[in-house]
Amino acid sequence: xxxxxxxxxxxxLIRMFGNREIIIENHKGIHLYTSEEIIITCxxxxxxxxxxxxxxxxxxxCDMKITGIIQSISYISKAELCC
Amino acid sequence: MLLxxxxxxxxxxxxxxxxxxPERLMNLIIKNEIVVWEVExxxxxxxxxxxxxxxxxxxxxxxxxxxxxxxxxxxxxxxxVKRNRKRVAFVLGFxxxxxxxxxxSLFVWEVRIVGEDKLVADNLLERIExxxxxxxxxxxxxxxxxxxxxxxxxxxxxxxxxxxLKGTGLTIYLEEGMAPxxxxxxxxxxxxxxxxxxxxxxxxxxxxxPLVKVNQDVKKGDILISGTIYIYDDNNEILETSYxxxxxxxxxxxxxxxxxxxxxxxxxxxxxxxxxxxxxxYFGDYCITPYTPKMQDEKYDxxxxxxxxxxxxxxxxxxxxxxTKCTPxxxxxxxxxxxxxxxxxxxxxxxxxxxxxxxxxxxxKNDVKIEQSGDKMIAKGTLxxxxxxxxxxxxxxxxxxxxxxxxxxxxxxx
Numbered sequence: 001x002x003x004x005x006x007x008x009x010x011x012x013l014i015r016m017f018g019n020r021e022i023i024i025e026n027h028k029g030i031h032l033y034t035s036e037e038i039i040i041t042c043x044x045x046x047x048x049x050x051x052x053x054x055x056x057x058x059x060x061x062c063d064m065k066i067t068g069i070i071q072s073i074s075y076i077s078k079a080e081l082c083c
Numbered sequence: 084m085l086l087x088x089x090x091x092x093x094x095x096x097x098x099x100x101x102x103x104x105p106e107r108l109m110n111l112i113i114k115n116e117i118v119v120w121e122v123e124x125x126x127x128x129x130x131x132x133x134x135x136x137x138x139x140x141x142x143x144x145x146x147x148x149x150x151x152x153x154x155x156x157x158x159x160x161x162x163x164v165k166r167n168r169k170r171v172a173f174v175l176g177f178x179x180x181x182x183x184x185x186x187x188s189l190f191v192w193e194v195r196i197v198g199e200d201k202l203v204a205d206n207l208l209e210r211i212e213x214x215x216x217x218x219x220x221x222x223x224x225x226x227x228x229x230x231x232x233x234x235x236x237x238x239x240x241x242x243x244x245x246x247x248l249k250g251t252g253l254t255i256y257l258e259e260g261m262a263p264x265x266x267x268x269x270x271x272x273x274x275x276x277x278x279x280x281x282x283x284x285x286x287x288x289x290x291x292x293p294l295v296k297v298n299q300d301v302k303k304g305d306i307l308i309s310g311t312i313y314i315y316d317d318n319n320e321i322l323e324t325s326y327x328x329x330x331x332x333x334x335x336x337x338x339x340x341x342x343x344x345x346x347x348x349x350x351x352x353x354x355x356x357x358x359x360x361x362x363x364x365y366f367g368d369y370c371i372t373p374y375t376p377k378m379q380d381e382k383y384d385x386x387x388x389x390x391x392x393x394x395x396x397x398x399x400x401x402x403x404x405x406x407t408k409c410t411p412x413x414x415x416x417x418x419x420x421x422x423x424x425x426x427x428x429x430x431x432x433x434x435x436x437x438x439x440x441x442x443x444x445x446x447x448k449n450d451v452k453i454e455q456s457g458d459k460m461i462a463k464g465t466l467x468x469x470x471x472x473x474x475x476x477x478x479x480x481x482x483x484x485x486x487x488x489x490x491x492x493x494x495x496x497x
Contacts, residue, residue: 029110029113029114030106031106032106033109033122034124041110054124055121056131057121058118058121059113059120060113060116061113
């Protein structure tokens with residue numbers, strides 16, 4: 001069986017359009033939101049988006065769209081966040 | 084775009100949430116299926132848009148997270164209605180105005196004629212408003228094609244007509260001429276007969292048997308080109324008779340009597356400067372004149388200018404105002420000199436000759452003489468002209484056959 005990870009395990013699904021737009025599915029909410037940094041909670045890890053003039057275009061239970069100038073995307077563990 | 088329209092119809096708000104943990108509030112509201120959009124970070128917290136009804140749904144979560152909410156902007160139809168609740172009469176009036184405008188747009192309120200001859204145009208306009216399309220007729224009841232056909236039948240002088248229904252106005256474009264006659268010639272079988280007493284000068288036969296020759300004198304009603312063709316057998320006896328529509332051009336010299344006169348004594352109007360104006364408002368057939376000035380003079384000319392209310396170019400309405408100007412005048416008795424009277428009569432004669440020439444009629448001889456007779460100046464004489472003397476007459480034999488056939492049918496029914 002070749003079932004995608006996002007369907008089976010609820011893995012994070014990210015779609016990016018250049019460095020201007022990013023659509024994130026299967027998130028669990030936001031942890032931090034400023035105009036320079038957004039930290040999104042996922043099932044197993046956390047996603048950190050850094051950039052300028054970041055704006056959440058829409059925000060619902062299953063997906064969200066972020067616009068702005070995206071500079072970096074990185075995964076961080078919850079332990080790392082506490083430090 | 085559709086989503087934006089839907090949001091505008093249902094109403095939405097721009098809110099700012101501030102307090103200890105705005106992220107927690109955000110997570111809570113989205114878990115409970117409250118959709119938010121355009122979430123902005125502000126110094127105090129977050130600023131975002133959400134649906135009108137979501138405000139009530141968000142209340143328990145605000146209490147739970149100890150956050151405060153401030154409504155920044157209210158957008159959408161429900162809020163517009165709420166804001167304008169005190170202006171119900173205005174909104175209602177505007178609605179009634181729009182409905183009235185729509186109802187008025189269903190009728191014809193203006194009939195215009197675009198034609199060459201003003202006199203014919205005026206007669207036609209009167210007839211149309213009387214019989215075919217009275218003002219206030221429902222637009223759906225006006226059939227332009229049917230109207231064109233009816234007018235063409237009724238006014239034979241019209242060679243081309245076109246009706247256009249645009250806005251609340253009916254425009255009739257027309258051209259006058261003798262064009263339809265040829266169509267009649269083709270439809271019926273018959274002879275070409277002389278329309279006037281004449282001496283034939285030129286003759287071209289296209290179809291039929293010519294019965295006259297050039298330089299021959301003919302009288303009104305004489306057959307010029309016969310539409311009856313006889314086929315003879317070897318014994319020179321008529322084998323078969325067939326009828327066709329005779330066709331051809333026959334020109335002849337005819338004499339046309341001309342008589343015109345003018346009284347040497349005439350009355351001239353001397354208008355005074357004391358003209359008075361007043362305005363009348365009308366709605367359909369009802370008129371209201373707020374002020375009518377008193378006219379002391381017995382005789383005065385009335386000039387009325389009707390201004391119909393209209394929206395843009397073609398949306399005429401059944402109301403407006405009339406501007407009336409009354410100019411008093413006195414009659415002054417005057418007398419033409421012989422020269423003046425003769426000049427007027429000559430001018431009239433020239434007009435008549437010009438009208439003949441425009442129709443393609445050639446004036447060969449002009450015997451009209453202008454003379455004074457008592458208190459009148461008379462122009463009298465004969466114009467010798469060269470013109471077409473063609474007139475079509477349905478074959479009498481065919482008519483006779485038709486009548487016999489009809490009588491036969493009636494007898495059979497009995």
